[in-house]
Amino acid sequence: MGIFSALSGIFGIGKKQVNIIVVGLDNSGKSTFLNHLRPVDQRSSQIVPTVGFSMSNFSTGNLTFNAFDMAGQGKYRSMWESYYGTSQALIFVVDSADRMRIPLARDEFWMIMDHKDIANRPIPIMVLANKMDETDAMSASEISVSLGLDVIRGRHWSIQATCATSGVGLDKALEWLSVEVQRFLDSRKT
């Protein structure tokens, strides 16, 4: 942290920092999504399965996001909950082409929604219907129905069709997210 960022932190003129948590089943494209948000020269050419979690930062408008990219493999899913309490937004990534595991994704999604650190805090939820470029992919509305998003009450959520490898749809998703996070932070202040 340089002297300028330290200063700007003190006077509150810098970008506001928020924590978000990125979850979803394994091989749904979480790390690829975050990789795409990095500057071109810092992207890694090869994405390997995450073990535990990995941190990455990106910013939009006046917010700096610290994203906790959680591992999606079954044995690591129990570790997600340690990070719910400190997050101001949640991104749930779904592999739209993996019809077989949509019910599993639905179970995991609702497990998160019912967790005490999420259920009691109206943080915004962004669902990314990823891998839209695949031929067999389901549409965003289909996924919305399959996950049961329509029965969510009392919080802001959105679903966005994306392709993390090419970056289609990511800008829209982040735009929505930064507006909602700002709204969430403001609502807590008052």
Add this chain to the structure above:
Amino acid sequence: MSGKPKAQSRMKRDKKDEESSGNLYAHLDKTSVLQEARAFNETPINARKCSLILTKLLYIIQQGESIGRTEATEAFFAVTKLWQSKDANLRRLVYLVVKELSNISDDVIIVTSSLTKDMTGREDVYRPASIRALCRITDTGMLQTIERYMKQAIVDRNGSVSSAAIVSSTHLMKKSSEVVRRWANEVQEAVSSDNHMVQYHALGLLYHIRCNDRLAVNKLVQKFSKNSLRSPYAVCYLIRIAARCLVEDDQPDSSMFTFIESSLRHKSEMVVYEAASAIVSLPHTTSAELQPAIAVLQLFCSSPKAALRFAAVRTLNKVAMAHPTAVMSCNVDLEKLITDSNRSIATLAITTLLKTGAESSVERLMQQISGFVNEISDEFKIVVVDAIRSLCSRYPRKHAVMMPFLAKMLRNDGSFEYKKAIVETIIAIIEENPDAKTAGLAHLCEFIEDCEHDNLSTRVLHLLGREAPKTPNPSSYIRFIYNRVILESTKVRAAAVTALAKFGAQCVDLRKSIQVLLRRCLLDSDDEVRDRATFYLKMLTEAGESVIHNFILDGLQISPSGLERAVLDYLKSGNYSAPFDLRIVPVSTQALSQPEKLEPYAAQLAAIPEIAKLGPVFKSGTRIALTESIAEYTVHLIKHTFANAIVLQFECKNTMNDQLLLDVSVELEDPESEWQPSGSIEIPKLPYGEAQSAYTILEFPESGAISGSLGAILKFKVMDVDPTSGEPDSEDTYDQTYVLEEVEIAVSDSIQAVSKSSFASAWEALGEDSAREETFQLSTVDTIPEAVKKIAEILGLSPCERSDRVGEGKTQHTVLLSGIFRGGYDVLSKATVAIDPSDNSINMNIIIRSTEPLVSDLVISAVV
């Protein structure tokens, strides 16, 4: 820019605060630190505050505070959130905390990806530390996932990254050596690095990878000794490897020694010293080989660098006993170091001279060292004490100079280790040199008058109880011992009571006075002391001489678990008409205070009904191989002696993967038809790779023979099986036999070696009736020590009162032996070995006494 002076002034203020309050971390509370750790969950992260909390956390862990698993896990997950901060110092503290918490927290692998990212990232400050943390949290299963990164890191151009990876791999070797072995190529590449540190670490890891393969290690040394390594550390390490090869190999490669010797001419002093130190520590070096190394050390003795002088004199001190003549050549240089301003060097120089010097110079050196003995640390005082100890064994007559010196050192303040060394030395001198006994005991008596270490007091009291009654004037010691009963802690009081009782048991004329003293102890505040006093008083007043001897001087020599089993059997039997017989309890050679050795066979034998009814095991022998270790079927014999029978346990192993053995048994044949098996238990089924036992029970013959040699044949049926599945090919079997080596039953199988602490009174107690005497010539041995060892081995008896040590150049020696014959009969033996001056043959006169004349007959017949 206005922030800069502000930050500076804050730093100043902080500094002042720290100075005024002393140690900032002195009074930390675990709970409050863990509470503070919640600050890690805040956004944005205050790096300064978090760094302080992490430091506190590290501090309490280092102080040995134990943190519970849930608390640790919670703290760990909070710490993982600090990854969002980009502050370099904070991140490096995070690595340290992750390492510390890795053992006590769950789910530590969650940081694997984050650490992998840091270790492959661009931030050079992060890379080494993250490698170290990553290797600490990774277990064998996860190692595969980071293998690729580790290989890259080992050959990294950055020295600290490469070193960190290599050192971490060395630690990983302990857990998952197989995986690390696959990195040998990368490690080899790292050995040729320009960086001194990397080269040293890589060589170390390469050695660890290959250390099980002697040939590979030899090759390694040869290869690197030729193309000279740049790093002096690596050369030092190579010298150590070479020296180890030389020590371990039976036929060492001469090129190894040549390499070490050539290192004596290396340009780095460190390497030169390492080589010299390696050469002088090698066993079996000739004086010609030693000479250059000693010369180097001699040169270092006069070096202006204190570290070199210290290293040289320390090495000389260590090898002074092994090569006295070689070290003596340095005496002139060592003399100069006596007055060295560095006390450690001076002490080592003096003690070296004490070890090698002539008898005449001892007084002068002792005077010199007593001048500054108060100025040196306890550690070096112990070195001095050790030197005195070895000096006393070389020049026994000098004890008159040493004893007062040791006593003076004993009076000064010092740590437990230091006092222990002195007490041990005095005890050793007393035991080796009868002339020093009176003076030594007097000094020890004085010592326990004012000794704060209970352990040493009890030890001295035990010694007094054993040795003092045999001195000309035993009554003079009683006052010292009785003072302990009045003044000291429970432990010491109990020991003092026991010591008093030993006086009463051995000195008949003092017995009355001892009884008076013991009676006073009956009112002690502690029950252990009262119990002991009551017991001893009863013994001394009412019991006969032999009972006093058995119960006060020798104590119970039985195995506690054996006693437990025997008493349990007695209670279960329901027949209480006969009193419990202590003689059926298996004896043990170990003192009761020592942890009992596990008896591996007792439970195994008790599970077999035929054997269980024979009663408790008297003695189990060692495992003897009856076949070559590479034979198709290997058989080991373990002999178990019972009161009236001997059980032979044949542990058979089938090493043929295409055979299944059925009905395995061992057939015994006695050429003299004395021994007849009264029962046997065969192995019904013996698959490949398994070891099982067959048993044969032999009762001791009516004729009274207790030795014999029996032919043994392994008999079994073979069924051919498929080597891979272990399924039988067909139901057909065929008989086969396999000749084993002969089974020897010797007199030593019937005797358990148990040493007596006071042989003479036990000898008198047994009386003349059972004595048997025999004299014969020994043709197979040439020296007295050999004869002494042999006789103890043949009889299976244990030497008493250190009589198995034979003084050098003596032409006659008496060894005192004792043991217990199966059934609980004491057996004592006095064997006098002498060299016949006319033809240098060895003659032996042996007298055997026992509680049962028949036993004496049996034992003596075994010798003849």
